Amino acid sequence: MKKIFLLLALPLLAQAQKIDKIITRSETERIETYLASDELAGRKPFTPGIEKAAQFISAEFEKAGLQKTNGSYLQSFPMYQSKVLSVAGGLDEQTLESKQVAIISKEATIQIDEKSGFEVASIKEGENFGQNAYRLMSAKKPTIAFLHESFAKYIPRLSGRGPLRENQATIIFVVANTIPTKFKVSATQQVEKLQLSNVVGILPGKSRPNEYVIFSGHYDHLGIGKPVAGDSIYNGANDDAAGTTAVMMLAKYYAKKRNNQRTLIFAAFTAEESGGHGSVYFSKQFNPDQVMAMFNLEMIGTESKWGKNSAYITGYEKSSMGEILKKNLVGSPFTFYPDPYLDQNLFYRSDNATLAELGVPAHTISTSKMDSEPNYHKASDEIQTLDPDNMTEIIKAIAKSATSIISGQDTPSRVDTTKLK
Template identity: 25%
Template sequence: MRIALAAGIAAITLASPALAQDVATPDISVQTLKTVTKTLSSDAFEGRAPATPAEDKTVNYIIQQFQKAGLKPGNHGKWTQDVPLVEITASDVKPLTFTGGKTPISLDYRKDMVVATYRVTPKIDLSNSDVVFVGYGINAPERGWNDYAGVDVKGKTVIILVNDPDWETQGLKGTFNGREMTYYGRWTYKYEEAARQGAAAAIIVHQTEPAAYGWGVVQSSWTGAQLEQDTPGDHMDQSKAIGWIQHDAAEQLFASAGKDFDALSEAAKQKGFHAVPLGLKASTGFVNTIRRQASKNVIGILPGTKRPDEVVLYSAHWDHLGHCDAVNGDDICNGAADNASGVAGLVAIAKAQAEAGATARSQVFLAVTAEESGLLGSKFYAENPVYPLAKTVGGVNMDVLNLMGKTKDFVITGVGKSELEDLVKPLVAEQGRVIKPEAHPERGHYYRSDHFSFAKLGVPMLDASSGIDLVNGGTAAGEKASQDYTDNRYHKPQDEYDPNWNWSGAVEDLDIYYELGRELAQGDIWPNWYENAEFRSIRDKSRAKVK
């Protein structure tokens, strides 16, 4: 999920038919928001981990709420779509050791490092693997950048920095968009590229600011059962081991190799950086318990009256982390804000749309699984859509509602990408709010929630929410509340339902989502990506097949 939303917006003149006008402001039920959020985040749902007994309870509850809201089963008469997953649980994890330097380095699991694998195999053994520092681990020919140039890392362990080389730049200009993270900065990309290069292991150095979260989040997310999509080949084309090490551990590691971590990190920011063999050998290993089980996406629909084969999509993920690292004896990561609140928003909008009556196009409400495991539920749906993506108009993704109160600003992730940005402008203006640039573009929110699964296959989905300029308290209060959530509750047992939450900001945002979706569903516009967006050609090819 993304911790907070913020982005800028670029203007463009649409050459498409106008949207339907005079959409009535909906009656978003605050009681529905409270009830659904409180129920799904209660201890009875055990943190909603996919492929556990808690999943059945979660899925059944969402189906009941969809039915109550007035939806119909959305998968050809069924409420669910099976998502094949494989659960990999590591045990007997050996320390990650580095030999051959001035002093041997031994990093303890969880305390100093975490390690896992995408490979579906009963045992991982990494033994005396040569270690190479590859800077930011990026191979981007279109930007004239290749951290792997001139080095063969097949069978070796690569040490990688998190984020992009220019993440500390102020402003959005630079080889990698300056302060705004590109996909090259995401940890998922870094492991993907390391595997393409043939690395036996890929280890990212954790630093709180460029990673956008503390070590505690890494601990809770990377230990215990890990889920992957169950596909032919068992992911054996991936690196044996992937993981993270603490920043202090990295400094010790480089010192043992006779290198200065800070100096090499600075060098890695420059184009033309050459990977540096550290002269060390890495070893670790662990045993995997493997369990295959399908999880479920939940799908409801309000059928269209004139063009039912064209769909407007609303999405939110229902899963969270289940049982996690205990804090004061509490080991349930309840995921109240993340993302019981988003599912509550999904239900509340469905209820409001049903009450307003059917639209020309169909409206589909999708509660996806396994977002916390790498957007797996939305990825599976996008690759195996119930409703063809070529006929999916676009829509809205909801991941953590604003629970701080009304704000003066509204922010959109993915600056300058989609024409949905222009369509939402008048809706924001009607509320007397302004669209502001992203407060923390270095955190890469665009690549961290389910809209990205659809974007990669051409469908524009709005992922937007209140900013941090609170009506009561201003930006100082908003920044403090946002940072408090990141530091003290995000992916921790403390993300629990609070009866004192202020839902007024969430309601304003949901009004915008409702009105945008309804206008899309009543009209005949097909929003596209801007000309320079990386997903434009995919959308054009998809739409060309049905025109």
């Protein structure tokens, strides 16, 4: 029995020795430290900080020897930035105040009433605001949504939602406890057409070049906000400089090995925090039937609820991908678990969602304790709060667990789109 176990363990041992020389703590820490530095000022879209981050990621992809697309690692696309200048109107017999309204639109002038043909929706007291607001903001038809006054505190956040897509439908949120019989909203906006960029590198497959495996994370964050204890920079060390670092380290690892049978695509997405715009644009560049798997890496810089050498996979039950990853880690100390935070709806809240909704086995890997993460979306999300040793081991585990998928030996089952949401 000892001899049989030794024979089974030898390939895993040899793989571990090779991976330890490529995915190192020092290299992981070097990349993470820069992405989470004050120099990048929180990597908010349309700022110099996110431009510097994109240049840095591109340079690292260049050093690794990844291929470009159309002569560049930058996958650029148009977006719109809008700023409300004035709001007026009424609800039944009451005057509408600007603080009651949030507008998501790329239109310079908005004039609507109950006869304008807008879809009418509401979010009632006690309902899940996050889930309902996300659904409404993704609506394809112009919509006006009336929010219970208990959600009035979210109006500033909705108003500052960020860049808008080319096909963005006008969505208007209004604080009102009931849906009025008559309403009127008039607004003017300053609208500017700008560009955002994902950073994408490619490692062509040897025998299955038209079958793709994607490794992704988002490199944007919240930028500069209200000072807390004198610190106004939201560095986003865990969210998601950690995931982006993992993507870059995996790119270096697979580029060194160059034995991938399927084509590997490494993507750092922009504007995840303001609507997932980068991953939405990215997903439209592919025939989803050719994407065999997507590893989306989000907030892996801290220990999971199970401690070291562990992480969870969102939407675990929606495909066989999790079971394949676990199989490839037999004999190692690392364990993948199903997402324990189902009430947080994480499967639909990250950059895996767009491709998953098209049937791709696209899942997010994370360690974030979403019921108690102390630095989530705070200025305190800095590199000092991370565990670089554990983070490095997580990246190694992802590399090992993906082995049979990138070789073509295993293909995860597709997500059943009829059972989503």
